Amino acid sequence: MATTFNRIVLASRPTGPVTPDNFRLESVTAPDLADGQVLVRHHYLSLDPYMRGRMNDSRSYAQPQPLDETMIGGTVGEVVESRNSHFKAGDKVVGMGGWAEYAVVDASQRGVLQKVDTTHIPLSAYLGAVGMPGVTGWYGLTQICEPKAGETVVVSAASGAVGGAVGQLAKARGCRAVGIAGGPDKCRYVVEELGFDACIDYKTHSDGKALNKALKEAAPNGIDCYFENVGGWIMDTVLLRMNAFGRIAVCGMIAGYNGEPLPMANPALILVSRLKMQGFIVSEHMEKWPEALKELGTLVATGKLKYRETVSQGLASAPEAFMGLLKGANFGKQLVKLI
Amino acid sequence: MATTFNRIVLASRPTGPVTPDNFRLESVTAPDLADGQVLVRHHYLSLDPYMRGRMNDSRSYAQPQPLDETMIGGTVGEVVESRNSHFKAGDKVVGMGGWAEYAVVDASQRGVLQKVDTTHIPLSAYLGAVGMPGVTGWYGLTQICEPKAGETVVVSAASGAVGGAVGQLAKARGCRAVGIAGGPDKCRYVVEELGFDACIDYKTHSDGKALNKALKEAAPNGIDCYFENVGGWIMDTVLLRMNAFGRIAVCGMIAGYNGEPLPMANPALILVSRLKMQGFIVSEHMEKWPEALKELGTLVATGKLKYRETVSQGLASAPEAFMGLLKGANFGKQLVKLI
Numbered sequence: 001m002a003t004t005f006n007r008i009v010l011a012s013r014p015t016g017p018v019t020p021d022n023f024r025l026e027s028v029t030a031p032d033l034a035d036g037q038v039l040v041r042h043h044y045l046s047l048d049p050y051m052r053g054r055m056n057d058s059r060s061y062a063q064p065q066p067l068d069e070t071m072i073g074g075t076v077g078e079v080v081e082s083r084n085s086h087f088k089a090g091d092k093v094v095g096m097g098g099w100a101e102y103a104v105v106d107a108s109q110r111g112v113l114q115k116v117d118t119t120h121i122p123l124s125a126y127l128g129a130v131g132m133p134g135v136t137g138w139y140g141l142t143q144i145c146e147p148k149a150g151e152t153v154v155v156s157a158a159s160g161a162v163g164g165a166v167g168q169l170a171k172a173r174g175c176r177a178v179g180i181a182g183g184p185d186k187c188r189y190v191v192e193e194l195g196f197d198a199c200i201d202y203k204t205h206s207d208g209k210a211l212n213k214a215l216k217e218a219a220p221n222g223i224d225c226y227f228e229n230v231g232g233w234i235m236d237t238v239l240l241r242m243n244a245f246g247r248i249a250v251c252g253m254i255a256g257y258n259g260e261p262l263p264m265a266n267p268a269l270i271l272v273s274r275l276k277m278q279g280f281i282v283s284e285h286m287e288k289w290p291e292a293l294k295e296l297g298t299l300v301a302t303g304k305l306k307y308r309e310t311v312s313q314g315l316a317s318a319p320e321a322f323m324g325l326l327k328g329a330n331f332g333k334q335l336v337k338l339i
Numbered sequence: 340m341a342t343t344f345n346r347i348v349l350a351s352r353p354t355g356p357v358t359p360d361n362f363r364l365e366s367v368t369a370p371d372l373a374d375g376q377v378l379v380r381h382h383y384l385s386l387d388p389y390m391r392g393r394m395n396d397s398r399s400y401a402q403p404q405p406l407d408e409t410m411i412g413g414t415v416g417e418v419v420e421s422r423n424s425h426f427k428a429g430d431k432v433v434g435m436g437g438w439a440e441y442a443v444v445d446a447s448q449r450g451v452l453q454k455v456d457t458t459h460i461p462l463s464a465y466l467g468a469v470g471m472p473g474v475t476g477w478y479g480l481t482q483i484c485e486p487k488a489g490e491t492v493v494v495s496a497a498s499g500a501v502g503g504a505v506g507q508l509a510k511a512r513g514c515r516a517v518g519i520a521g522g523p524d525k526c527r528y529v530v531e532e533l534g535f536d537a538c539i540d541y542k543t544h545s546d547g548k549a550l551n552k553a554l555k556e557a558a559p560n561g562i563d564c565y566f567e568n569v570g571g572w573i574m575d576t577v578l579l580r581m582n583a584f585g586r587i588a589v590c591g592m593i594a595g596y597n598g599e600p601l602p603m604a605n606p607a608l609i610l611v612s613r614l615k616m617q618g619f620i621v622s623e624h625m626e627k628w629p630e631a632l633k634e635l636g637t638l639v640a641t642g643k644l645k646y647r648e649t650v651s652q653g654l655a656s657a658p659e660a661f662m663g664l665l666k667g668a669n670f671g672k673q674l675v676k677l678i
Contacts, residue, residue: 231606253607261607266600267570268592271618279610 003030003039003080006315007070007100013057016259018326022055023071023319036108039081042097045315045336046074046127047322049252056259062281071099071318074132076116076123077338084108092118094126099318101338111286120301128161128333129307130296136282137165137227138292140249143285144278145225149174152219154238157229158199159186161307161333162251165296166227167196168305175225178218180211180234182328189331194306202234211237222246230254236265242273250279308332342369342378342419345654346409346439352396355598357665361394362410362658367439375447378420381436384654384675385413385466386661388591395598401620410438410657413471415455415462416677423447431457433465438657440677450625459640467500467672468646469635475621476504476566477631479588482624483617484564486586488513491558493577496568497538498525500646500672501590504635505566506535507644514564517557519550519573521667528670533645541573550576561585569593575604581612589618647671 004027011024030039054065054072065072075097079087084107087093095113097103107113116126128134147153153170157163158179167177167190179190179199187199198218205211215223215238222243228235231253242248256262270277299305310330312321318336325334343366350363369378393404393411404411414436418426423446426432434452436442446452455465467473486492492509496502497518506516506529518529518538526538537557544550554562554577561582567574570592581587595601609616638644649669651660657675664673 235606250610253610255607261605263602263604264606265602267574267603267606268594268600270616271589271592271620274618274620274623276615276617277609278615279613281610281613284613 002032003102004028005030005101007098008315008318009068009099010055010065010071012067014055018052018055018319018323020319020323025316030102030104033081033083033104034106036084036106038079038084038087038093038105038107038113040075040077040093040095040097040103040105040113041080042075042077042101042103042338044076044124044127044311045097045099045318045338046131047318047325047330047334047336048074048132049325051322052326070103072096073098074127075100075103076126077103082107087113087115092116092123094131099315099336101315121297124309124311124333124335125300125307127335128309129165129300129305130293132282133161133333134165134296134305135289135292136251137162138169138296139282139285139288140227140251140280141166141169141225142292143288144249144276144280145227145247147173147175147225150176151224152176152178152221152243153225153227154178154180154215154219154223155227155229156180156234156238157252158190158194158196159308159332160229160330163227163229164190164194164307164332165305168194168299169295170225171195171197172299172304176219176221178215178223180238186331189308193308208233208237212240215241225249227251228253232262233265239264239266239269239273239275242269242275244273246273246275248275248277250277309335311335311337313337341371342441343367344369344440346437347654347657348407349394349404349410351406353394357391357394357658357662359658359662364655369441369443372420372422372443373445375423375445377418377423377426377444377446377452379414379416379432379434379436379442379444379452380419381414381416381440381442381677383415383463383466383650384436384438384657384677385470386657386664386669386673386675387413387471388664390661391665409442411435412437413466414439414442415465416442421446426452426454430454431462433470438654438675440654460636463648463650463672463674464639464646466674467648468504468639468644469632471621472500472672473504473635473644474628474631475590476501477508477635478621478624478627479566479590479619480505480508480564481631482627483588483615483619484566484586486512486514486564489515490563491515491517491560492564492566493517493519493554493558493562494566494568495519495573495577496591497529497533497535498647498670499568502566502568503529503533503646503671504644507533507638508634509564510534510536511638511643515558515560517554517562519569519577525670528647532647547572547576551579554580564588566590567592571601572604578603578605578608578612578614581608581614583612585612585614587614587616589616648674650674650676652676
């Protein structure tokens with residue numbers, strides 16, 4: 001009884017902004033399961049900024065997404081058929097099934113599929129606050145920034161899945177948390193719902209001078225830790241306000257309009273302020289995931305770590321939702337609901 | 340019996356390149372010693388790039404050099420008179436006496452004056468390989484770069500007092516050491532006398548493309564550690580060849596011709612290559628000096644750590660020697676001999 005389902009493949013690489021033509025929806029039939037394999041029906045698909053980089057064919061930290069293959073992506077769902085003794089039909093699982101309604105997973109490979117408990121934590125949260133974005137925030141904050149109580153932590157893209165976790169984890173450690181986000185709605189959410197001490201709207205403080213002034217007010221004792229999700233002129237401005245011995249976790253950096261590198265205006269500040277600046281990719285630190293997920297899961301289950309989701313409906317909506325994500329149209333974690 | 344001696348004060352702050360007019364030689368008389376004070380006759384004065392920054396009246400990690408006061412600087416010499424029970428006439432000492440033939444030192448303040456042993460180590464070495472420059476190289480290499488045997492360490496300004504120590508300490512740790520220096524004489528010295536594996540002359544590889552090619556040949560397995568003494572286009576080029584998880588100790592960064600910041604071309608490499616980049620100032624890590632000086636002193640006393648000195652004669656020669664240092668005219672540690 002073969003399962004036929006829809007998937008989205010990368011049809012072409014973008015030259016400039018991503019367009020719907022870069023994707024192709026197609027119907028495929030799942031092969032019969034081999035020993036060790038399971039068939040997973042996806043409930044939610046995660047859309048994340050890193051996918052944009054994979055669509056290029058350039059040197060980066062990860063292999064490019066192959067053309068004509070299912071777009072990469074995190075997924076949560078339910079096992080519907082299993083030829084693996086560790087999984088049975090009905091198990092809720094998180095994996096990397098990609099932009100598809102179903103996936104055949106070789107579950108005997110360690111780490112590719114994880115059973116999750118949905119008693120106290122919603123299934124979708126395993127793609128956000130208790131998943132890769134949450135662990136990304138946790139890792140950069142706790143392993144690179146290492147904030148002490150009383151210090152000031154600034155995070156860009158603060159209303160997003162990563163940034164929201166960073167600020168709330170910083171608050172839980174006794175820090176002052178200051179967000180940077182785009183627009184009054186996001187800033188209000190960051191302060192009123194997520195509990196940050198302040199949030200700066202970079203759209204109304206849209207140059208270095210205005211942002212610098214706003215940072216001076218929001219972080220009157222200077223900035224000890226910066227969680228970098230964007231780069232460019234926002235990074236340049238935050239650097240000016242870093243305290244001596246500040247730490248910067250580099251999680252994301254945008255490129256210029258045509259993909260060219262955006263320079264850093266004044267790298268000598270790294271010396272003048274004795275800063276530590278460190279880039280990281282959370283999937284390279286799997287040894288830390290259990291510790292991170294334990295803290296994040298407990299906080300979500302007890303309602304102490306809040307998050308928001310933007311959910312688009314149906315696989316076919318994924319390309320448009322993804323293009324919206326790249327423009328900042330989402331609010332919190334961007335998901336595609338498949339069931 | 341009052342001692343009259345010469346000193347050099349900062350007469351004016353430079354606007355652009357340093358000129359002789361920025362300094363003034365004058366004669367002063369030492370006051371009678373108070374309790375706890377000693378009078379030191381300087382044998383050598385150290386000239387160092389950091390002094391240029393102090394001549395400005397701008398925000399940096401240190402206080403500006405005050406006008407009309409003795410120029411700051413490290414010194415070695417001999418106690419000639421003492422009202423401090425820990426020092427007696429004839430003791431050889433290292434301190435921060437400044438650009439002067441003598442200094443009255445309140446030696447009861449901890450750390451301002453250190454007795455040194457000249458049995459196996461020349462007195463002048465306490466201003467170089469067994470002093471601030473040596474410890475600077477040691478700290479950046481061992482505490483920030485943390486190289487492992489088999490890794491490749493690149494250092495700019497490799498023939499200088501700091502860079503030379505970095506490469507030799509890296510070799511002692513089983514690393515491949517690659518220097519960058521200006522001119523064939525300096526490069527030959529770095530390889531033949533200091534024992535680096537390779538040295539690149541940035542004057543004959545004078546743009547990013549040429550330097551990149553030379554680095555590819557000199558560091559065929561990529562670069563794991565970079566000790567940064569210069570910044571600018573050399574840093575931009577080295578960054579392109581850093582391996583994943585590379586470490587960069589930032590010790591020095593030049594500014595542009597008119598003092599404006601020089602940008603970093605592609606900071607996204609910090610993320611793409613998951614680099615750690617950290618600025619430091621060795622005087623803020625006094626707790627590590629004993630460990631560093633022990634290793635450096637042993638290596639110098641046993642002839643395993645080599646260095647070169649450029650010595651100008653007499654206090655009046657200090658301004659010109661300093662201007663030469665800023666242009667790279669010195670070869671190894673720049674000193675002024677006062678006796």
